Amino acid sequence: xxxxxxxxxxLVKRTGEKVFLECVQDMDHENMFWYRQDPGLGLRLIxxxxxxxxxxxxxxxxxxxxxxxxKERFSLILESASTNQTxxxxxxxxxxxxxxxxxxxxxxxxxxxx
Amino acid sequence: xxxxxxSLFLSVREGDSSVINCTYTDxxxxxxxxxxxxxxxxxxxxxxxxxxxxMKQDQRLTVxxxxxxxHLSLRIADTxxxxxxxxxxxxxxxxxxxxxxxxxxxxxxxx
Numbered sequence: 001x002x003x004x005x006x007x008x009x010x011l012v013k014r015t016g017e018k019v020f021l022e023c024v025q026d027m028d029h030e031n032m033f034w035y036r037q038d039p040g041l042g043l044r045l046i047x048x049x050x051x052x053x054x055x056x057x058x059x060x061x062x063x064x065x066x067x068x069x070x071k072e073r074f075s076l077i078l079e080s081a082s083t084n085q086t087x088x089x090x091x092x093x094x095x096x097x098x099x100x101x102x103x104x105x106x107x108x109x110x111x112x113x114x
Numbered sequence: 115x116x117x118x119x120x121s122l123f124l125s126v127r128e129g130d131s132s133v134i135n136c137t138y139t140d141x142x143x144x145x146x147x148x149x150x151x152x153x154x155x156x157x158x159x160x161x162x163x164x165x166x167x168x169m170k171q172d173q174r175l176t177v178x179x180x181x182x183x184x185h186l187s188l189r190i191a192d193t194x195x196x197x198x199x200x201x202x203x204x205x206x207x208x209x210x211x212x213x214x215x216x217x218x219x220x221x222x223x224x225x
Contacts, residue, residue: 004156033213035215040122040217041217042118042202042215042216042217042218043157043202043215043218044215045212045213045214048212058212059214090156090157092156092157094213100145100162101144101145101206101213102147102159102162103149103157103159103213105156105157105158106156107154107155107156108155108156
């Protein structure tokens with residue numbers, strides 16, 4: 001069964017802490033994405049990566065960075081967490097090429113910043 | 115950038131049809147999707163339509179695409195309580211198939 005695994009389902013951090021959210025996929029997908037989900041705002045793209053060591057800014061990259069050292073792993077980093085980064089974070093992956101572009105999602109990481 | 119809009123809430127009675135609507139702005143969108151999110155879970159692809167199609171039917175699901183008005187709809191026939199979820203409209207565009215999502219419509223099915 002294909003899978004996108006996010007390492008932490010729930011995290012509570014303090015303002016100013018550095019936060020790492022990890023995502024691993026087992027489908028050999030080239031593309032990986034980080035979204036945040038907020039009520040009434042839907043999903044907003046933070047960063048995406050189409051290859052190892054490559055990254056592109058999404059619609060709301062401020063306050064975030066990413067790392068993709070291996071094809072299967074895509075990490076989201078909050079250098080100094082703030083309360084407005086309290087949210088649900090969703091990782092997704094998709095295959096490159098001429099397919100449908102279907103995204104496969106992890107179950108999400110709910111981050112609370114106090 | 116792309117903007118995708120949908121209403122936030124829809125309530126229907128079990129057995130009725132549900133219609134969830136979506137509008138988007140980018141006329142160069144290639145694929146348009148409907149994703150479903152059940153409570154406590156990530157999103158799963160429900161169905162999709164390619165931009166050169168007007169309609170797609172898949173069992174109880176019917177997707178209609180009006181490219182002129184940039185309007186996408188999802189009809190669920192004979193809605194069941196198990197259909198209660200948040201439904202996201204999404205469109206892809208660009209070389210890396212960047213996908214933009216709408217706000218999500220929470221469907222409540224009343225027994």
